[in-house]
Amino acid sequence: MTPVLITGAGAVSCLGVGVPAMWKALCAAPEIRPRPAADPGARMRLPLIHPAPAEPGTDGRATRLALTAAREAIVDAGLTSSECARAPVVLGTGGGNADHWERPLAAARPAPPGFTVAAALATAIGSGAGATCVSNACAAGGFALAIAADLIRTGEAEVVVAGGAEAYSRVALACFNRMGAVDARACRPFHRDRAGTVFGEGAAVFVLETADHARRRGVRHAYARLAGSGWSCDAHHLTAPEPAGSQIRRAMTDALDEAGATTGTVGCVVPHGTGTRLNDVVESQALGAVFGDHAAHLPVYSLKALIGHTAGAAGALGALAAALMLDHGTVPPNAPLGPEQDPHCPVNLPQGPSQPLTGRHILVNAFAFGGNNVSLVLEGSAA
Amino acid sequence: MRADTLVVTGIGVVSPWGNDPAKLDLRTPADADEDWFDVVSELGPRGYKYVPPGCRYLIAATRRALRDAGDAVTRIPEPRRGMAVGTENGIAGLIDAMDETVTTAGADRLSPATAPYFSVNTLAGRVAMEHGIKGWNLTLTSPRAAGLQALQAGSRAYAAGRCDLLLAGSTEAALPSHHSGHSASDAGAAVLVLEPRAAAAARGAALHGTCATATFFLAPLLASGTPAPDALRTTAEALARVTPARHRNIHPPVRLIAEPSPVATRLLSQLRTLGLRTDFLPAGSGTLLPVLHIAHGLTAPGPPHIVATASPDGTCALTAVHPQPPTDPTLETR
Numbered sequence: 001m002t003p004v005l006i007t008g009a010g011a012v013s014c015l016g017v018g019v020p021a022m023w024k025a026l027c028a029a030p031e032i033r034p035r036p037a038a039d040p041g042a043r044m045r046l047p048l049i050h051p052a053p054a055e056p057g058t059d060g061r062a063t064r065l066a067l068t069a070a071r072e073a074i075v076d077a078g079l080t081s082s083e084c085a086r087a088p089v090v091l092g093t094g095g096g097n098a099d100h101w102e103r104p105l106a107a108a109r110p111a112p113p114g115f116t117v118a119a120a121l122a123t124a125i126g127s128g129a130g131a132t133c134v135s136n137a138c139a140a141g142g143f144a145l146a147i148a149a150d151l152i153r154t155g156e157a158e159v160v161v162a163g164g165a166e167a168y169s170r171v172a173l174a175c176f177n178r179m180g181a182v183d184a185r186a187c188r189p190f191h192r193d194r195a196g197t198v199f200g201e202g203a204a205v206f207v208l209e210t211a212d213h214a215r216r217r218g219v220r221h222a223y224a225r226l227a228g229s230g231w232s233c234d235a236h237h238l239t240a241p242e243p244a245g246s247q248i249r250r251a252m253t254d255a256l257d258e259a260g261a262t263t264g265t266v267g268c269v270v271p272h273g274t275g276t277r278l279n280d281v282v283e284s285q286a287l288g289a290v291f292g293d294h295a296a297h298l299p300v301y302s303l304k305a306l307i308g309h310t311a312g313a314a315g316a317l318g319a320l321a322a323a324l325m326l327d328h329g330t331v332p333p334n335a336p337l338g339p340e341q342d343p344h345c346p347v348n349l350p351q352g353p354s355q356p357l358t359g360r361h362i363l364v365n366a367f368a369f370g371g372n373n374v375s376l377v378l379e380g381s382a383a
Numbered sequence: 384m385r386a387d388t389l390v391v392t393g394i395g396v397v398s399p400w401g402n403d404p405a406k407l408d409l410r411t412p413a414d415a416d417e418d419w420f421d422v423v424s425e426l427g428p429r430g431y432k433y434v435p436p437g438c439r440y441l442i443a444a445t446r447r448a449l450r451d452a453g454d455a456v457t458r459i460p461e462p463r464r465g466m467a468v469g470t471e472n473g474i475a476g477l478i479d480a481m482d483e484t485v486t487t488a489g490a491d492r493l494s495p496a497t498a499p500y501f502s503v504n505t506l507a508g509r510v511a512m513e514h515g516i517k518g519w520n521l522t523l524t525s526p527r528a529a530g531l532q533a534l535q536a537g538s539r540a541y542a543a544g545r546c547d548l549l550l551a552g553s554t555e556a557a558l559p560s561h562h563s564g565h566s567a568s569d570a571g572a573a574v575l576v577l578e579p580r581a582a583a584a585a586r587g588a589a590l591h592g593t594c595a596t597a598t599f600f601l602a603p604l605l606a607s608g609t610p611a612p613d614a615l616r617t618t619a620e621a622l623a624r625v626t627p628a629r630h631r632n633i634h635p636p637v638r639l640i641a642e643p644s645p646v647a648t649r650l651l652s653q654l655r656t657l658g659l660r661t662d663f664l665p666a667g668s669g670t671l672l673p674v675l676h677i678a679h680g681l682t683a684p685g686p687p688h689i690v691a692t693a694s695p696d697g698t699c700a701l702t703a704v705h706p707q708p709p710t711d712p713t714l715e716t717r
Contacts (some may be wrong), residue, residue, distance in 0.1 A: 044490035085613060092501060096524065102477065102482045115471060115524035119696035122600045128617045130598040131698050132532055135524040137502045143521065147536060150543045154384055171481045174490035175498040231519035231545055240497040247517055250462060362487040369499060370508025372520055
């Protein structure tokens with residue numbers, strides 16, 4: 001199977017702008033509390049968010065976050081304008097530019113379409129090869145990366161710019177409030193007292209390319225390989241996971257199979273783990289079923305405990321965390337959970353100092369409303 | 384990667400132009416408002432009160448497509464069924480109404496039954512629940528082009544071995560009445576059932592034809608005047624990707640379905656420069672109309688043709704439609 005290399009990356013989140021800032025914060029594992037949204041229209045009990053620094057401009061907020069990450073990724077990879085011209089853009093976002101859909105409704109603004117994020121990126125980088133916006137809710141960024149890898153493996157492209165971006169949406173947060181799915185304190189995946197999630201803004205964008213393409217243009221550094229993906233759909237409920245977790249298990253095992261990985265070669269998992277009651281239990285049990293005895297010692301890195309649930313960007317930011325771990329050979333500490341881990345979520349959440357990564361693969365999960373599931377397997381580029 | 388061809392064995396449509404894909408008069412204007420859709424006759428008397436229009440249309444079109452395809456879906460295990468749906472404004476009206484509620488009465492007054500539908504992928508997710516589509520489910524939202532991209536992304540996922548049966552199409556609902564694009568809203572849904580040619584032959588299925596899609600991008604800034612020597616080549620390459628070598632000299636006619644914009648003007652010019660007879664047809668606000676043209680084009684034997692679309696933001700897509708010839712030597716045709 002054609003290897004797909006990650007040769008450039010960019011990120012923005014509540015941790016700041018840039019991949020170095022993100023890795024530094026992952027290693028420091030600070031406690032970051034969500035803030036009330038700066039939105040007078042947010043008439044809801046818990047208008048909490050982890051805001052990200054968006055560059056100024058008239059584009060929608062998700063577009064501006066995506067552009068920040070994309071520019072960094074293009075520079076990081078050293079793509080030339082002619083290489084960008086041949087790179088399709090695949091961008092995952094759950095709500096697109098929600099600020100262009102939601103109030104105040106500006107008469108002069110051509111409200112919807114809100115899903116112009118991929119096209120804005122394609123324009124910015126000078127792509128002529130296509131722009132696809134993927135909106136599989138909280139799995140959108142993961143699906144975007146998986147589609148990008150398939151574009152390369154089917155021979156449609158040699159290099160793709162792909163990732164995920166999500167910005168504050170008043171309606172999305174209001175609906176989570178109405179469904180009782182927001183935690184008043186923080187995003188606390190696998191915590192005994194978790195009471196829902198807390199959204200965060202952010203974007204992660206990658207340059208993906210074939211090994212041949214990278215070699216021809218003299219690439220010296222790749223973070224990792226995107227080695228496999230597994231797709232599934234619960235077809236069970238609009239919002240709740242299937243209790244048995246059979247389809248998320250299949251997504252994970254299909255991703256491992258496609259990557260040529262075994263449970264023993266996986267050194268870490270970046271879970272979906274949102275902090276909602278049932279999701280964390282189902283995912284914990286599914287990890288136990290997939291990894292068997294290995295699960296008790298397999299490090300699980302809970303990114304959402306640090307940056308909140310970045311929805312359509314979550315899969316891409318999770319993949320970036322995995323790529324950085326593989327690149328540095330290190331698993332950073334989880335945000336402090338204390339001794340209050342839910343006994344129904346028996347996953348290994350290392351706290352304290354960073355630890356060496358053992359194993360050449362990392363599994364990343366991204367699950368979503370609509371029962372949409374995608375798992376990604378990243379492999380160390382030196383493997 | 385699989386190299387076998389997907390064939391269309393089922394077509395389902397619900398639209399203001401009617402629900403028979405063979406009788407759609409898509410060149411005449413149609414009213415997007417919901418009066419044209421009979422919920423009870425399409426979906427039944429109960430269970431759909433809180434389901435938003437864009438989801439109702441998709442459910443109805445999917446049922447029609449699967450009826451048309453015979454026993455295609457029941458032969459395939461649930462984890463091998465995939466679905467890709469394009470939509471741009473499928474929940475725009477719902478979001479607008481919810482936002483009105485949140486900013487006035489507050490979030491506590493939102494209906495818990497409709498709250499999940501704030502997420503656009505729940506439209507296809509609801510359909511997946513009804514038909515056990517557990518392989519995967521994609522929602523694409525690229526303006527204007529997502530319906531054609533759903534065909535492309537779904538076919539690519541099939542080629543990558545991710546399913547054995549594909550449902551692909553588009554659903555749209557009317558924009559809010561205060562929106563300037565309301566009167567030009569797309570509304571309705573179109574779904575195609577696609578399966579490998581060999582599987583269709585094995586079960587004796589009737590065929591509608593095949594379709595192949597390519598996408599590309601014409602940046603709006605370039606479209607409005609800056610010379611872009613590579614852009615013509617990009618369009619030519621996209622055409623080559625969807626046109627079998629044996630058809631290269633046929634120069635299939637093109638229906639370009641787009642709203643007037645610099646991007647559409649440039650694409651129209653390029654297609655004509657490449658020697659293709661191209662009709663320009665005005666588009667609605669949404670992703671549905673090009674898919675309706677494909678559905679209609681597959682219902683009667685005829686020469687290959689191309690359905691194209693272009694979004695003002697630069698996304699372009701082409702689908703080559705090959706209606707099943709009436710004298711296919713191996714399979715019965717409709």
